[in-house]
Amino acid sequence: MSVKIEILDYVLDGSSNIDWTKSIVGELDVTDHSEFPLALTFQISDIKDITSTSGDYSKTFKIPATKHNNNLLKHLYIPNSSNTNSATQNKPCRISVNNLQSLVGLIKVTGIGGYGENASYYNCVFYGNNLSWALLLDNQYMNVIDWETYGDDLVYQKPEIIATWQHEKSDDTTSPIVYPITSYGDFNSLVQEPYIQLLDTLGQKNSSLDPAVYKGYVGFYSNDNPYSTPTPSPDWRPAVFVKTTLDKIFKNVGYTITSTFMDTDMFKKLVWLLPNFKYNNVDDRLKKYAAEAEFVSPATLPYQTITENNISNTPFWVTKPLELGTAGTYFNLTTETANTDITYTNATGGSGGSAFEIAEYGFYNISVFDWAVQISNVTESGSSTFIANEFLGVETFRLAIQVQTVGHNNWNTIDFIDSEITYTGGSNNWAFRLGRSQDNNRLVNFDNITGIRRFLNKGDKIRFAIEAKIRGQYQGDGGDWSFRLNPKPNNANITFSFAADFVEYGQTYNLNDIINQDYKQTDFIKGIAHAFNLQFSTDETTRTVNIEPFDSFYLPYGSAIDWTYKLDRSKEINDKWFETDLKKKFIFKYKTDNKDASVQYRGNEYFKGVEDEYPYQEELSGNFERGETIFENPFFAGSYNAKDQDTTGFSSTYVDNLFSACLWVEKEDGSLTSPNDWARPSKGNEFLPRLLYWNKQTCLTCSSTGTSGMKFAQAQTWNNCWR
């Protein structure tokens, strides 16, 4: 018998040529065949480890450090040899016996031995059936799956959410996701009505408006009236088709799946839930969508002149948007936000004020620190000479943050801080007096605007303005007054804080950016295998992984092959009995999610303390040792399903709803959440992944009155209902 081991790690040079310097390609010299200890272990699934499947691997075997092997393995024996293609990593390999290709898999050099400076052998391990892809997937995480283009730039808007509902199963669509009705807590949280929010932009809601222009969810019309929409609440969280996920995982490492079981409609409808819908790249998003402008000190920004003629004695507001100058002159972006996508446009001459354009939908907190304004150049009818009782009264100075909603022109104040000015002379003690007064040239300080959490649309513009509430006092009422406002942002800053953690309406996300970075691909595969008792076998030649449930994977006894003739009867025969550490009690369960208060409660109340939904428990005979053997799914947690009344819209009677998954954290008051009322805890964001069944309902096409079919969910956009 001759054994041949070939390593086939080709590295291309960027075109179609093999880079022989970097490639590790060739046949290894092996020792004499009769002593060549290539002992292969053919592992079958372990009854004690339900997630283990069959796999072939060798014991560690030695190959000689011949000159050829040294060259082939890039002189590994030199510890500081530096190769971009390290021979100690798993390498594609095939083993031929008597010139017939027998095994295909991976080979790994695990050690080198020898005396003195010269190597004499290499230790190797061969990994074959199943273990090859298992090794390639080792330490691969779910958030690095290559979804091709279908997992990128997913738009979280009503049309795109609804579009996913049209697909019945995984192979109906190239999209890997759907948005199922699942409760994670209080729907539409700031509107205490039993609707799931499915929010339109203004352009989507009003068919007479261009949705490409009127892209805001929240904002102000051009007549300054607010939209009055509910606070955006991302009630829909994506679920990913299991079949698509498995296909992509194996495709990423060069394998394809064949499975009768996985080609059933049932399996194609399975989805796994991403129940937290939060980004794993928060830092990157903050760098893109937040901004912090730090003003140089001292910064002398351009002054703004306020001119008002024949001023009324009744106080009124005048507004001057600020000119902040070019970035880098008066202010600089901090290092962290230097490359922000928020665009800044300077406006000179007091035309409209310098503005920042918001680059992404979401919640922001805009704060302004350490601003002041100085008043100077006070004149009346062009004269700076005043007599008694000639002054301009100022009731309040205001530093305001104003928004121009995308698609509109008007600016509306969304936050402000008023100065606490102090009267310094004269008879009217409420007025700040400009004119023949020591209030001229005074510096007026503003307290900080610490900001409030506010939803802004992509394309909204933010500017900063100083306003003054004034009245005339010129020998009675009136007067033609003018004065300058000199912004004094000494050591000041403006910060656009961005809530980067969660996906919000209008945003565009990549699927891999919202998958928890701790989820391992191997755990996912094991989780699916655990759920359906799947067995794996790999044809390394065609790189095909055959996956079937146990009952169909193994042939029945009637199909057994008689190996009697292969027995060597000259050898001693030993029978060894199967040793087991199985305990008397078997429990098959999904993972326990300690954030899921409902499942925990029900487990303790109904399932003998096993914190899962309908765990399977079995008591064996007294021949087994007392105790428990628990087979827990390594990836998925169990989900509570109920006819959730919080999705049904206004109704005074109980709606015989469809079942949907309910993931509820503990309520704030500690009471149990019931599906039969509307009281819900705040949405949870730390759930474990779930395995669900996607059940497309045609009832979504019911009429708006809801009379032509059963209503199982109602959704709200603006102030209307959508069924």
Added chain:
Amino acid sequence: MSEINGTATWGFVPYDDDSSNLADTFWTYRENYLKSANDPLRYQVQWFSGGINESEEPSKLNWNSGANSGDVINVVFEVYSWVDSSEKELIATIKKARDIANKRYDTQAVAVGHRFTIDISQIMSDQLSYSLCPINKGTWQSNMYGGMNGGLVMQDNVIGNAAATGNPVSNYNVSKNGTFRHLEVVAKFEIIGADGEIITPYQASGQVTNTITSETITVINSVNQFEKDSLYYYNLFNMDIADLTSYRFLSRCPNFGNYSFKKPVRTEDEAEWLQFYIKNVFSTDISSSSNSVGAIGLYIETFLADGTAENDFYIRDFEDNITTIVNSGGYIIADQNQDSSFIQNISPYYINNTASLKNSSASRVPQPSSNYPYWTAYTGDKITSDTSYYRVSVSKFAMWSPYTEKRQSEYYYYTIDRESLKIPYSFVRFHWLNSLGGIDSYTAKRDVVEGLTISRDVIERKSGDRTWYQGNQSDGSVLDNSLYHSDTMRGGDIYKGGREVTNINAEKTQSVYTEPLNKDVAKWLEEMMLSPNVWIEMDTDATQMGNTRNPYLRPSDKEYIPVIITNSDVESVNQENGLVKFNIEYTLAHKVITQRN
């Protein structure tokens, strides 16, 4: 754009000359160009920057923002090897941090500068093997791609060099000459940037800068024993331009110079080799105005038993592998820098029956009517029945008139062994990779023994059930013969079953004794015992196939057959007995093929 602080130069390197840093350290053995791959091949880079010494770590604080330069933290040595300069191959990249600090003997002070040292001898050793010249061929086909090279057996699965249609000569079944490799090391640097990052210095164009490149040397697959062999091949095995007669072939057989041992060869020997390395084929002052050499060959002189000179002639097959140039006058001249490994068959059979022997150098005619190579045919007697011994040396002839001849090697002596062959107990002629990377040979003639060592794997299988025999009747009726499918017989199939041999493992074990050997010859013959590559000559149906199919590549019916010497000990000196004899035990490397059950 960045660069290293200070300067970096080579320190210890295999080759030094008058201008190297080593010149002030060592005065002799400079230009030791030819090296053994099994001796240390140390390459050292020295880095000096200001007063930095070995107690100081490279630091980002030393980053020079004006010059964009930083301290060296690592040296990346790139090792290049080739036989053809157009095919330089990067065979290893070694990153090395600085060596440990040195302490001065008296003041405990550390040395100035930093040093980065590696030894690449084993890497080079991995590149080398051997190259056999086919039996009864004058020289190998190519210096670069050798004769029959060592190393891995080629895959040989391409019949067409560019398409499905086959080509008689494959481009994909060629390996490099295993006897020598040129070697060059390029040192690149890694420096510490201003923020502590590691940078490879580069020019504005993006090209890596500050690299330093070693002198090219050549390594051969030789071994030098600590107790007896010199490591310095300069003006010895490295045949160069100097006008010396001390140059030697790549063999330590003591049959050269004034030594009385003449290596025995037999008139039927078709393969007796002299392998040698020529760095520079010119010869200093070989003519009054030029060092140019027009012809180079091995000069063979035969002698009678009383020492009388008999015949003399030249053999020059290896000269076909000398590279040449054409000068401005149209003359073909040997290229001065050969830097290559050569081999020449000087066996009696080859000399007498195959070789195209030559006379001394002819006049030179330029192109287009060039008469290169500049020899005339030899038609006289060669090795005759009276010849007792002959000697061989390198002769060079000047390119220009009067075509001065100069001997430029030691004399190597061979005696004609005329002992008659004892058919069918033929002698055993060994060849082996010798201690200088060449091929040596020896014919052992005494007490040939051949045998087999056999082991069998036996298993026990189920036997048939003899309780019920297949009769020729069924319920009293005789069965028609046509009803039988085969000669299988129930109960009667006792021809198989029970214990069966599944596998036979067999090895041919052979041994032969040498002639009585004196101490020096025995010491030389020890090399065969120490060699990883030993062959015997065999003449069989199998070996004759090569000659039948392609007499150019295999001009003899004999072939080299690899053997494994199995002696665990030999006695090379025995004062009590005087001369010693080796009993060479060996087995064939190719397996004995048996059927399987």
